[in-house]
Amino acid sequence: MRAVVCETWGGPELLRVREVPPPVPKPDQVLIKVHAAGVNFPDTLIIRNLYQLKPELPFTPGSEVGGEVIAVGEAVSTFKPGDRVIGLCVLGGYAEEVVADAKLTLPIPDDVSYEVAAGLMMAYATSWLGVRDRGTVKPGETMLVLGASGGVGLAAVEIGKAVGARVVAAASSDEKLAVCIAHGADAVINYATEDLRAAIKRTCPAGLDVILDPVGGPYTEAAFRSIAWRGRLLIVGFTSGTVPSLAMNLPLLKNASIIGVMYGGFPQREPEAHAACAAELFGWLRAGKIRPLISNTYTLDEAPEALRVMASRTVQGKIVFKT
Numbered sequence: 395m396r397a398v399v400c401e402t403w404g405g406p407e408l409l410r411v412r413e414v415p416p417p418v419p420k421p422d423q424v425l426i427k428v429h430a431a432g433v434n435f436p437d438t439l440i441i442r443n444l445y446q447l448k449p450e451l452p453f454t455p456g457s458e459v460g461g462e463v464i465a466v467g468e469a470v471s472t473f474k475p476g477d478r479v480i481g482l483c484v485l486g487g488y489a490e491e492v493v494a495d496a497k498l499t500l501p502i503p504d505d506v507s508y509e510v511a512a513g514l515m516m517a518y519a520t521s522w523l524g525v526r527d528r529g530t531v532k533p534g535e536t537m538l539v540l541g542a543s544g545g546v547g548l549a550a551v552e553i554g555k556a557v558g559a560r561v562v563a564a565a566s567s568d569e570k571l572a573v574c575i576a577h578g579a580d581a582v583i584n585y586a587t588e589d590l591r592a593a594i595k596r597t598c599p600a601g602l603d604v605i606l607d608p609v610g611g612p613y614t615e616a617a618f619r620s621i622a623w624r625g626r627l628l629i630v631g632f633t634s635g636t637v638p639s640l641a642m643n644l645p646l647l648k649n650a651s652i653i654g655v656m657y658g659g660f661p662q663r664e665p666e667a668h669a670a671c672a673a674e675l676f677g678w679l680r681a682g683k684i685r686p687l688i689s690n691t692y693t694l695d696e697a698p699e700a701l702r703v704m705a706s707r708t709v710q711g712k713i714v715f716k717t
């Protein structure tokens with residue numbers, strides 16, 4: 395089978411497509427014929443050995459796929475060949491076939507495409523974990539989303555609206571903000587052209603009940619200084635490249651909480667909560683409350699370009715590989 399292989403740490407231009415032996419499922423795994431594979435920001439870091447997950451070389455990136463089960467390990471009774479599934483494979487997804495633990499595999503409803511399924515969980519389940527679970531966002535609360543047109547950000551905009559919050563989307567261009575409005579944002583802030591703190595004061599004079607932050611850097615403190623009484627800062631990621639620090643008097647003064655949001659490990663440690671998350675996401679998909687944006691698709695041969703684009707701060711919503 396064909397797979398994208400990372401043989402040397404470095405930029406996407408070093409990725410190669412190789413003929414490799416297909417993986418063999420362990421007793422508790424399923425073998426999936428990949429129809430689509432989601433591209434995520436961490437993939438751009440893993441290939442440079444800059445991510446917390448540090449695989450041995452050579453390896454194939456790709457943590458989530460949509461595809462069809464073609465074989466199951468002897469201990470698997472929950473799936474059978476022919477089933478349409480999302481595989482949360484951790485690595486190996488940028489390939490024609492991949493194995494995933496049966497426990498990290500979800501059935502795809504008939505009306506959901508492989509492309510949407512492949513790009514769903516890393517973005518939407520992460521934002522669900524932040525908004526619904528860790529942040530307990532309530533109807534009528536005001537939530538600021540940083541990096542709001544990216545994969546996690548746009549998912550948070552839609553999920554915030556689905557739970558009845560007032561959602562303020564912040565991003566670095568008017569074009570990106572137009573996408574946020576099209577996906578339900580109530581108000582927008584262009585933090586490339588306007589001081590973020592001043593813009594929050596203008597758009598949210600009562601302060602922010604929740605901040606969902608996949609960006610970090612200077613934006614985190616600028617936003618947190620407008621946190622409301624009992625507000626929650628949801629720490630999701632650091633695409634800016636800088637892990638921010640905050641003076642601890644800031645949360646004290648507002649009875650505010652700083653909350654980590656980590657999707658990795660959530661399905662394994664809390665399978666029932668993860669199943670509830672997936673069920674709610676699929677329900678919202680069916681009801682049209684979330685509308686994942688797949689802004690581009692690539693072939694495996696285009697992997698260097700896809701990962702270059704992913705790292706270039708230009709992707710809106712998600713990009714996926716089609717195999």
Ligand SMILES: NC(=O)c1ccc[n+]([C@@H]2O[C@H](COP(=O)([O-])OP(=O)(O)OC[C@H]3O[C@@H](n4cnc5c(N)ncnc54)[C@H](OP(=O)(O)O)[C@@H]3O)[C@@H](O)[C@H]2O)c1
Nearest residue numbers: 435541544545546565566608631632633634655656657707
């Ligand atoms: N905690 C978890 O479980 C979890 C799960 C999935 C992802 N993540 C993390 O969440 C973050 C977002 O992931 P994603 O897949 O949504 O990424 P994405 O689609 O690339 O979106 C990230 C956004 O960050 C903003 N950004 C600011 N500075 C940037 C820079 N120097 N380079 C690139 N983007 C920059 C961009 O928006 P503007 O241009 O508008 O600023 C961009 O739209 C990543 O750090 C990822 O590792 C965490």
